[in-house]
Amino acid sequence: MFVILESxxxxxxxxxxxxxxxxxxxxxxxxxxxxxYQRKEESYRELLRCLKGFYVSAQNANELRTEFLNQLNRCWLYCPDDVILKGYAFLNTVHTSNPSTDEEKEKAMGDFVASIRIDLLSRKLVTNTDLCGKDFKHLNAN
Known part of the structure; x- marks a missing residue:
């Protein structure tokens, strides 16, 4: 009885x-x-703001493009692979050496923005990645 009371x-x-x-x-x-989530939202907000730099009529387009590239590099810290890959796919369509049509550019931008939206709505922590060092691209806005 004593043992039960102690338990x-x-x-x-x-x-x-x-x-x-x-x-x-x-x-x-x-x-x-x-x-x-807060870091992602801040970074995504900046990415969307800087998309204006890829339009022909944008003022300070070079500064916006540079900031876009900086924010996309920052996404490597905490964003899912899909957002990074779609960001690079978008950049590939707007690169001056790549003759993409306006429809291809719009689709790539839409896919990129949709992947951002999906990530923000999921509110999941990024815990793994399939990307490796060779996937990182050091791009320049010039």
Whole structure:
């Protein structure tokens, strides 16, 4: 009988402790998801703003293009592979050495923006990637 009472006393103390530990881990995970979402949203907002730099009539187009490239490079830190690959596909269509039609450019831009939207709506943490070092492209706006 004495052993059973000690066991009950142990669980009166241990159960709330385990509950608090689990709650702490869940809270930390939710904070991490929220912080990554905030970084992505900020970066995506800048990417969308800088898309204007790829239109012929845009003022300060070179600055916008440079900032677009900087933001796309930053996406390597916390964005899914699909967003990065579609960003590069868009850049490939607007590159001056690539004679893409306006329809191809619009489709590539639409695919890129759609992948951004899908990522933001999913609110998932990026935990793995299929990209490797050779996939990174150091591009210049000139």
């Amino acid at each position: 009950v006393d142990f669980w009166k103390f241990a159960a709330p402790l385990f509950g608090a530990i689990i709650a702490w881990f869940v809270n930390e995970w939710r904070k991490r998801v929220w912080e990554q």
